[in-house]
Amino acid sequence: MKIECLKENLSKGLNIISKITPIRASLPILSNVLLKTEKGRLKLSGTNLEIGINYFLGAKIEKEGAITVPVKILNEYINSLPENKINLTVDKLQLLIESKNYQTKIFGMDPQEFPLIPEIKEDWLAEIEPKQLLESINQVSFATTIDESRPILSGVYFNFNQNKLTMVGTDSYRLSEKIINLSKKFKKDFSIIVPSKTINEIFYIISEFNEPIKVALSENQVLFKIKDIEVVSKLIEGEFPNYQQIIPDSYETRVKINTEEFIQLVKMANIFAREGIGNIKLEIKNKGEITISVSTASLGEHISHFKAEVEGLDTEINFNTKYLLDALNSLRSEEFYLELNGKLNPGLIKPVGKKGYLHIIMPLRA
């Protein structure tokens, strides 16, 4: 291989690849990036065996070829170069990077040994705007579990139906549902469960782009493609729980709350809560007086009061503060409704004046 390319493009690709590449992999070659000339361009590939990324960039190709080298080192080294034009040459299993003022040699590994990233036919089933997808992923992926013993709950559920895309994340103590309507109908209806980790990588990658993300499927893999980047991820197999039945369709108490103000109060209470078992008590009484209280044996106690618009019955309920803060931070609205059905049933949180998003949290027993 002998090519010339621009530092800027090479850096961007190496940055993305290095986000998914394990630093100390059981299989050492997984810490490497594969550089390969392909159809007149340079292809960078990285994989952690769950997610694979291909990144294509323009290059002047003098001689075809391939090599794999440690991605973190190459990325840092390329970033440190003063010139914008970079010459890469492969000599046996060494990558040479040279200019007038420096000569560098990085030892590589055989590209033949690099794990294949599955190829998926570019039969596009759906197209999504990255900004909309980004916000939606943010609103649901935090509610999934990292507990690997329940693989289905470690993924985000996507349901593509006509032109309605529903996304759900749950760890069984809380659930986020986001529905977006797209202008273009999907080529066919389908449902998949994508590992939450992949989703967050995609979130990172798409945050820069302004073109639609295209989605294609194989039997157990999904391909997301945006511009010159392909992200291929394993799918989680199994049936997603029938979550619709736990979404309450009525309430005994409904409170309309200012989001920012409430976040501040919950954060104050959390300074105490996190030293104990992590929960706070909300009391709603006298048609609008609300009390947040927390008490821990080791540290002390804290009570705060505020007023809000309340419909329905007086009540009280205990929530985990971390879960509550996660939910509040996912709202993206000035005000929200908290809908309750007594102290033992799940609470529902949804933005005031915005459709398509809801979050459910299970209460804790006092």
Place this chain on the structure above:
Amino acid sequence: MKIECLKENLSKGLNIISKITPIRASLPILSNVLLKTEKGRLKLSGTNLEIGINYFLGAKIEKEGAITVPVKILNEYINSLPENKINLTVDKLQLLIESKNYQTKIFGMDPQEFPLIPEIKEDWLAEIEPKQLLESINQVSFATTIDESRPILSGVYFNFNQNKLTMVGTDSYRLSEKIINLSKKFKKDFSIIVPSKTINEIFYIISEFNEPIKVALSENQVLFKIKDIEVVSKLIEGEFPNYQQIIPDSYETRVKINTEEFIQLVKMANIFAREGIGNIKLEIKNKGEITISVSTASLGEHISHFKAEVEGLDTEINFNTKYLLDALNSLRSEEFYLELNGKLNPGLIKPVGKKGYLHIIMPLRA
């Protein structure tokens, strides 16, 4: 105790105290701050048994008293309060913080059990401008060791002589010396060795102020006072090594180098060096051609070239890159001289056009 004070002042003090307070102390009370009314003000005290800090702030005192509470929690809690006026009340061993909208109780510990911070007579021996001290500390303290088996080398040596203050830090592989001339003569000549850790805390604290720092001594403690803050530190006992004899007074080779450009080149080389034993080779030849090279068995090799003004003999020398980067970052000058006496003798680095600072590094054998 019953007082009212301003959040801003209380926060500033708690912030400073929490910098030295151990989070998990063998003696739990060391994680606490002592709040005590004293001469019409509120005194905050914290200590890690090596350094103690007293911070005084204005307060309306309704009732005298004292308590100790966990400083990290109190600091975070005070910072989260929306109001600027804060009411603190001590009720037995509880600190109450109250307003219309919240009531908070933090469990404390007996102030009688709080370790005493030694009192030192305010017989000021020297006064130093904080900015000058700050820069000087930065230039020498990084060269001290954290190895506790050689306590003298874990401290910064201060020599106050007439109106010349000399500061030295060394870990025996490198040495930094900084001399500053002060306008005011010291009350008497003296030398002390102050733990490097204290010095860095003082550095942090003084970075905000514009008044002189005053210095007083007791037998084995030093007091630094600036505005309403007292920092009391243990001194390190023993004789500081006679370091003057290792400062070379001539050179066989002298190179004048652009600091920023050289830092970039050493950083590039360091990407390779740190994967190996951490050293790079400098070769100086043909009256001004300089080569930096590094080679590691696992990763590869890197060579870079640049030109500089050279006086004297061609030579080569190996340095540890971390030490070299530390030294370069301490220079604060556009250009520097590197003075060498062959590959086995220490190299001397000093800024071009600025007096009072020098750094010595021992070479490594290839």
